[in-house]
């Protein structure tokens with residue numbers, strides 16, 4: 478097990494301060510993470526362990542928006558078993574049975590009760606698992622009791638009707654208690670949900686995956702989610718084997734990275750074990766991390 482450091486990285490985007498909180502470490506099969514890219518290529522950039530797994534992070538972004546705290550994705554939560562954590566190499570425990578994400582929020586001087594909006598890029602367990610938590614008495618309830626939770630309507634429908642290939646990623650306890658509490662807001666398509674915060678559909682990983690764009694004072698940050706999970710996924714064809722529509726991912730990446738390059742966006746990479754933030758460069762053949 479490994480937990481990427483630092484636990485928190487802070488950036489200023491115009492007038493808004495943002496914190497990337499490392500919600501834990503994760504290790505997944507390197508082949509699955511790079512799809513059709515041969516191991517001879519990806520293993521030059523990132524090395525696999527004896528189980529062919531590569532180290533990953535599970536970054537969430539806490540935005541100190543003037544209207545209140547906004548949290549992007551929630552890590553994998555405290556509800557799964559030790560066996561489950563071993564399979565996915567998850568190391569995310571926090572103090573007193575809670576999670577590293579909640580520790581990070583507290584270390585920044587905030588409480589889970591202070592979070593006003595939770596936005597999920599999609600509902601896979603490593604992005605929405607921390608939406609809810611299991612109390613010592615076994616009850617599953619929203620982790621952020623005062624928050625509105627926001628996800629694309631199509632993503633919820635897709636999660637609630639899984640097939641044999643997608644069912645291993647979608648667990649109803651990650652969203653059903655939020656919906657039951659009347660706290661789930663379903664969005665359709667592109668939408669500015671708060672001043673300067675826009676949800677942008679970036680389908681492919683799942684059919685209704687979304688990225689989150691923050692604009693302030695002429696600067697732009699994009700939380701790309703699983704569209705570009707690590708810096709190693711910046712080259713257009715380096716697409717995860719997990720994606721259900723990889724050719725759709727390709728077009729979502731092509732469009733978003735062109736915007737990011739042209740407007741010098743700061744990107745936040747959710748799953749990169751080492752690099753939380755970066756800008757993109759293009760050398761005439763491929764995108765890569767700038768500077």
Ligand SMILES: [Zn+2]
Pocket residue numbers: 599601604682703
């Ligand atoms: Zn995912």
